[in-house]
Amino acid sequence: MTPARKAMNFAMNDLRPSQKAVRRSDDCSARLQQTESEMTSESGPILESPDASGAARSLMEDTKARGSRIPSKQPTILVVDDDSSIRLLIGSALECWGYRVDLASSGNEAKEMIDRDSFDLILTDMLMPDGDGFTLLDWVRANRPGLPVVMVSAASDIGMAIDSMHRGACDYLLKPFDHRKLFETIRRALEQRLEILHARAYEHNLKKELRIRTDMLRWAVNDLQRTHELMLLTLGDALDLRDSETEGHSKRVTAYSIALARALKISPREIKVLAQGALLHDVGKIAIPDAILRKPSKLTEEEQEIMRAHCVRGYEMLCRIPFLADASEIVLSHHERFDGSGYPRRLRGSKIPLGARVFAVADTLDAITSDRPYHKASSFAAARDNIQEGSGTQFDPTVVEAFSKISCEVWLKLREESVGEGGDRVLLREVFLNLPDFSGLQDFIAMNFSDPQALAVS
Incomplete structure (x- = not known):
């Protein structure tokens, strides 16, 4: 065949x-x-x-x-x-x-x-x-x-x-x-x-698993960030309660610093660090004796030296915490002056961290407009004049210029919202806790003003 x-x-x-x-x-x-x-x-x-x-x-x-x-x-x-x-x-x-x-x-x-x-x-x-x-x-x-x-x-x-x-x-x-x-x-x-x-099929399943694990990681990170934020707010509250004369100071200077950073168009990451540093700037006062911290009269030279040590003490507390390492530089430098006459390192000009230069203006603004043992609160207009006089000596002229373009009404409204003088004391805490991370704090000001032009820079 x-x-x-x-x-x-x-x-x-x-x-x-x-x-x-x-x-x-x-x-x-x-x-x-x-x-x-x-x-x-x-x-x-x-x-x-x-x-x-x-x-x-x-x-x-x-x-x-x-x-x-x-x-x-x-x-x-x-x-x-x-x-x-x-x-x-x-x-x-x-x-x-x-x-x-x-x-x-x-x-x-x-x-x-x-x-x-x-x-x-x-x-x-x-x-x-x-x-x-x-x-x-x-x-x-x-x-x-x-x-x-x-x-x-x-x-x-x-x-x-x-x-x-x-x-x-x-x-x-x-x-x-x-x-x-x-x-x-x-x-x-x-x-x-x-x-x-x-x-x-393996690639598809791998991508699916990666998405699931990424979401889980994101949730865990967000939860950790909220825990960090709650810890920061709790520390800030503890500091304010220890010094009854400056109650609400940490929240106010944090809100002022964020508003000023927004006007300066600072990056979200820098705003995050600034907010942390502003909220914890006086954490070193935990090491200051009550007799000095609560003294109603003027401090002696020796007592002033002890009080000034709170910058270094605060830095030493925070620098060992990874997520607060950058903020610790603001805590260390928040009493430096632009002309180099500040403490503890007598830094001058741009050698002072930008966050510390912004905070210096916010801190002075709150100090002038709040009651203290040695003076009564002044108006925001008076605080503006005082800060403008310190441009180039105590303060960075660029920061002062941005500060001067924000109306006094905005600062007053922000003060009321941040500490609850308008009846909502927990507003700032809620804003902190509901943000996915500190970079969103740049939107804090916009979230708290009904007038969209309130923060407009002329």
Whole structure:
């Protein structure tokens, strides 16, 4: 018996038990009988099978023994060839190996079927009446990326094979080929597709897990930040309660500092540090004896030296806390003067941290407009004049200029809102606790004024 007849008998015998698995419009049995004689032409057989009976079974068993990762669900393969005899023969061989098969006689028909149905592999001839296999390959790459394509051709042109691989084909078969070659090519292509699908699923799951863990981390960070903010506010309250004459001072200077930083267009990160430093600027007074801290009369020179030590004491407390390390510089420098006559390091000009230069104006503003043991509160207009007189000596002229452009009404309103003189003492605390981080404090002023022009800089 000729090789072609053996191949035809192989296809006919293995096709009968599972006829329904091959989805095609023409009658497979009739077409195979009609083309039996054609397969013995001079061109030789398309499929060479030296052991047709049981070849499919032995190949499948060999594949299982090697641990094939092709899923148990039947993969669907589209066979595209304008020669019906070849199309039917390849389709029947694939069917007997357990694959679902669709048949297309042209590239255009294949495109319609790919648009309509789902396939795991395309097996296409190189030369067809409505265009070569490259046209279909390019279309699949553009419209179904990831769908493997195996090119089949009778032309033994190595350049054409290389070109097809460069254009995205996963393999290239030369006619005639035997069953084992076809089967191994199909198996490799499907395993490659499975690996791609697994990689995509892994990437998708990894991204999903990353989003979940990122959200969890964000919630944890926000919760930690709120804990930090609550701790800062509690410390500020404790300091104010210890010195009844300056009750509410920490909150007021914090609010003033934020407003002034906003006018200076300071970055959100710097505002965050400034707010922390302003709220805790007097934390070092915890180490100052009550006899000095609460003394109603003027301090002696010796007592003044002890009082001035609160800057260094406060710095030493905060600098070892990572999230307050930057703020500790403001605590250390908040009594420095622009002309270098301040303490404790006698810094001059831009060597003083910007936050400390801003805070110096805010601190003086609150000191002048609040009752103290040694003077009664003055108006915001008087405080403005006093601060302007200190420009270039006690204060940074740039900061004083920005301060002068904010109306006294704004400062008065901010004082009332920050300490509750208008009836809402907890407003500032609520604003702090509901912000995701300190960078949002730059919006604090805007949140507390009904007039959007209240903070406009002329």
